[in-house]
Amino acid sequence: MKKEQLMLLLTKQIADELRCQPDEIDRHEGFQHMGLDSINSILLLDFIEKQTSVELNPMDLADHPNISSLVDFIFSQINPKGDAG
Amino acid sequence: MLDKGPYWQPLQESNFADPYPMYQALRENDPVHKAQTGEWVVTRFLDVTEVLRDKRFLAGHRQTWLERGVDHLKNRGMDFQAIIEAMSTFILNMNPPEHTRVRQFISEAWVNRELEATVRNNVNALLENIAESEFDIVERYSTMLPTRTACDILGINVASHQEMKELGSAMIKALDPYTTLKDFVRINKASKDFIEFFTQQVHHKISNPENDLISSLIARNEELDGKLTTSELVSICIFMFVAGEETTASLIGTSIFNLLQNPSQLALAKSGGVNMSIVLSELLRFDSPVHLIGRMADADMELAGKAISKGEIVTLCLASANRDESMFENADRLDFNREQKRHLAFGYGIHYCLGDWLAKLQAQIALEEVLRKFPNLSLSDQKIEWRPMLAVRGLKRLVVRAND
Numbered sequence A: 001m002k003k004e005q006l007m008l009l010l011t012k013q014i015a016d017e018l019r020c021q022p023d024e025i026d027r028h029e030g031f032q033h034m035g036l037d038s039i040n041s042i043l044l045l046d047f048i049e050k051q052t053s054v055e056l057n058p059m060d061l062a063d064h065p066n067i068s069s070l071v072d073f074i075f076s077q078i079n080p081k082g083d084a085g
Numbered sequence B: 001m002l003d004k005g006p007y008w009q010p011l012q013e014s015n016f017a018d019p020y021p022m023y024q025a026l027r028e029n030d031p032v033h034k035a036q037t038g039e040w041v042v043t044r045f046l047d048v049t050e051v052l053r054d055k056r057f058l059a060g061h062r063q064t065w066l067e068r069g070v071d072h073l074k075n076r077g078m079d080f081q082a083i084i085e086a087m088s089t090f091i092l093n094m095n096p097p098e099h100t101r102v103r104q105f106i107s108e109a110w111v112n113r114e115l116e117a118t119v120r121n122n123v124n125a126l127l128e129n130i131a132e133s134e135f136d137i138v139e140r141y142s143t144m145l146p147t148r149t150a151c152d153i154l155g156i157n158v159a160s161h162q163e164m165k166e167l168g169s170a171m172i173k174a175l176d177p178y179t180t181l182k183d184f185v186r187i188n189k190a191s192k193d194f195i196e197f198f199t200q201q202v203h204h205k206i207s208n209p210e211n212d213l214i215s216s217l218i219a220r221n222e223e224l225d226g227k228l229t230t231s232e233l234v235s236i237c238i239f240m241f242v243a244g245e246e247t248t249a250s251l252i253g254t255s256i257f258n259l260l261q262n263p264s265q266l267a268l269a270k271s272g273g274v275n276m277s278i279v280l281s282e283l284l285r286f287d288s289p290v291h292l293i294g295r296m297a298d299a300d301m302e303l304a305g306k307a308i309s310k311g312e313i314v315t316l317c318l319a320s321a322n323r324d325e326s327m328f329e330n331a332d333r334l335d336f337n338r339e340q341k342r343h344l345a346f347g348y349g350i351h352y353c354l355g356d357w358l359a360k361l362q363a364q365i366a367l368e369e370v371l372r373k374f375p376n377l378s379l380s381d382q383k384i385e386w387r388p389m390l391a392v393r394g395l396k397r398l399v400v401r402a403n404d
């Protein structure tokens, strides 16, 4: 998987959690600011694990608090070359 | 990733093994710290006590959060209702006036406190089974004793103590902050099994009462004006089982580890030069089993100069409070001769532990007897592992040498 692909998948998943359209989601906006809370995060983290096999915890979301930095973080956990799954 | 990063990184590998440097950094730099996840983390002794004393801080936010989680997941087609049912009457999560009522109910029902013989019996049974020269004392001893004792107190015969222990371990995860979907699945499974098991037990004991805690809870309930339902009684049984299990196991395992690492203190304890109650009190202070408890602010208020808003969560680090240098001189040193002071290992205020005496009784006998049977007990070279748990911290594996 490429970063851009994961970015799209996450955007869609988050839009789904927040019951809005993917194009309303800004990749650089903070999760908290978007209204994504610890309850929404439960399924988001599970989704990420299923897609990438990377097991994140809720603190990782707080430490990498927007889609763009989260995807970078996920890739850094998979391998340094940038190919996932 | 985050080298000097935020102070609060409890899930980092190194902090499971040793969270005390993180706590110290918090106490010194930001004792009431706003975590990146939104809650406040309180690490100093006096601030922790202040919160526990203040009626405007309520218990039960974990329960509320789990309820919201279960609701949300239900909308996505997943059923975790058993968790809510299992936890319906956990007094830890209740507030006055219900808390007062149920706490009194449990205290009144728990009349048989002559448990020394029971504990000795269990300790001997476990020690008799150990013949190896090297063994994992967590697996074979420290986690099994509280499970056996809890079964005896409640009056339940179980096919496998091991299975009950594992259910308890899964259930206690419900008290941890930062719950994942996998945790929900595991907690839900444990909840279902516990509910099924204790519902059977309660029904059986309604018609066949014996001299045990479940029968006594049933009998006392009959005398109440507002009777508890069977489901509420079952929830109380689950909590009485779970509350004393992982906590006491942690105290015994961690204490053995800390004694073996501090030969001079071990020698002092063995010599009888200090009273065992002082030894236990210092072991509880030095490495407290319960690291984190939580409360929710029910009003806007101030704590150590920080403005806490109504609805916000405070996480109280009991284990950090007990290492606070401003309360305990050389707090990072295990010292049975230190000046005796109150510690917070069993909490403080209206939720103060109901089983402190039982935990101390079990730990005292467990430590005395294991050291009597294995006078040369020592740490092996094998890796020590801590459980990846936050609220109740304890060893997962501690291989020791019997050296008989």
Ligand code: HEM
Residues within 6 Å of the ligand: B059, B091, B092, B093, B103, B240, B241, B243, B244, B245, B247, B248, B251, B288, B289, B290, B293, B294, B318, B344, B345, B346, B347, B348, B350, B351, B352, B353, B354, B355, B356, B358, B359
């Ligand atoms: C070393 C072992 C133990 C430790 C460190 C410990 C610690 C604690 C702490 C810190 C609390 C307060 C939690 C809070 O304020 O949020 C608590 C509550 C409680 N503990 Fe223990 N505990 C231990 C063993 C036991 C045992 C053996 C039992 C007996 C079944 C027990 C039963 C309870 C109950 C029922 C409560 C709830 C009290 C309430 O909410 O009013 N505990 N314990």
